Amino acid sequence: MKRETDYGYEIKSVYTPEDIAGVDYGRDLGDPGVYPFTRGYYPEGYRSRMWTRRMTAGLGSSEDTNKVLKRYYRMGQRGGLCVISDRVFSDCIDPDHPLGRKEAGVLGWPGCSFLEFEEMMDDIPLTGHSITLLGSCAPTTLRLAYVVALAEKRGDEIGLIHGSVMESPFENYFGQTDVQPFDLNLKLFLDAAEYVLRNNIRMRACIISQHFQESGGNNAQAIAVELSMLKEIIGLLVNERGLEFDTAAKLPYELFSIGSRFFEEVAKMRALRRMWARLAKEEFGAKDDKSCHLLLSVHTSGRTMTYQQPLNNIVRCAIQTLAGVIGGCSALDNATLDNAHAEPSALAARMSLNTQHIVACETGAADVVDPLAGSYFVETLTNRIEEEAYKIYGKIQEFGGMIKALEAGYIQKMLTDEAIKKFQEIENGERLVVGVNHLVLPPGEDFEIPIQEVRGEDSEKIAHRMQEWKKTRNLPHLTEKIVQLYRDARKGDRFNLMPSIIDAVKSYATAGEVMGTIRMARGLSYDPFHIIECPFALDGEASAHAAA
């Protein structure tokens, strides 16, 4: 069995003061709340702010998702809600699109119109907890528009709403795919980011390593990729959108995938805090200490949830949760024991939330900040991962940054090679996974768990509803807003589309309509799948524009 970190550092049997002889407390660690923030951002840690304990929701109709959110609250979800979109909304087509019909409400919330958001948020406040809406990059603009529109409709002060609804275009390379071209995704992401930053809306954007790591990347690569993404996006907001670094630094949050190699996971979180702080200060010239804070959320690792002996996953989840908490996270949501089988069942969701509550209330882990600081082993691991991540980060910068490294295929190859290496390590028995390649049970004797059903007819119901509802909208008003959006989308990448997207959303333009209109303005097909035609007469607009 291998005794090395997932990025290949060979672990010794014992660590002594000699291993950390080079560590300077003030320079490398600092007290909690003090630069370089290795030990965390808050002097009092969880005593001053408990982490947000949440579960990701999203399945079936918007009404179903609303019920699940309320159920999670009753299960003790605190601090924020988190909803993931279905593949249809992620791709910005509509449930009544021929491909949407088959997958609406499957694998997430079918949020293709403002109506769906209103239904999902029925009787749930927008303020007082964080609103996190996940999905892919392009619908970032729509998710933000929904929040702005609902706040306006309810009379909520927009400045009181916080959370995250934006997702970086890089996730598209790491499994969180959508069908929009990278340049469009990047433009829409920057529009949304600029909009929230200029309007003091406390919405963060996920610029995260989680998808990269869940696709198979190792811990050092994940940190290198995370820093590279941050540098690229923040650089664009500063250099292209003209924002101050200290403003742009309010945007990102990181979502770490936390696995079972406990000490390495804790070290990884500590290392990233230090590395971001240095990047912020030394490269971007941060003036405000807060700009050196990178909000760290944790998702315990779905890829470690095994199909075999699924109850073992409760144990894995507990170890990972404890690692995330000791590493110092702001929010945590768990994978579930049934992740390898289906969408989370009510029982699995409850077990995951309870895992957090047990760690919060029963272990004492939340009483003291950065409890592993000073451990010869953990400090060594923190230094080692930092060193290894800087090497990879350096290579990415040699390409000219994250976008260039992706264009060159460097990141993708690194990820696939690593995923295959991990697969083979299990195949060869170099890494043991209980129930998978160690202490395996015959299939007939394996534990049974409840399974959350996904029903095909639910998708059709969602599709049919949208098809009929679309006809009931104020079509002249909607068309006017769509035409405005089309005109604005022809004004170049630097023209911010958020105001016209918000207007269109308020007029109940759907995801497919909004994105299709923007696509046409950019000379793309209305439908990314080339199946349906644009229902609006925008061709006249195009020729009128050409004639002018």
Next chain:
Amino acid sequence: MQVSERIKVIISMIGLDGHTMGAEVVARLLRDAGIEVVYLGVNQTPEMIVQAAMHEDVEAIGISSHASNYNQVVELVELLEKNDLKHVKVFCGGNIPKHKVVELKDKGIAEVFPPGSSGKKIVETFLNGTRGGKWSN
């Protein structure tokens, strides 16, 4: 193992599922075993996969499913049959609940590989499942 005549298969995602890593890993395992792999990537409809199967003259299709959209795998099998391609075996892998595995097999999917399946077994099944398995040793 000696492969005297190349076996050609498709590995594809189906529907809107974007979780590609399983498909990419399996594609590489099969290639390393000497099988010719046509990797179709994301956003493939059953119709598109059948077209590709005809065009590429493949013997088997492997679908990676990580999005609970396995009903489209059933559609794929039905569509192959309609197009006189019943001999093309369909394999499927991903996070698929046990009762769905039974259903999928009943509906003509040759084998379903849940998470944690061994690469060796996947390769062997592809080899045995094509042309009567005459290259299986």
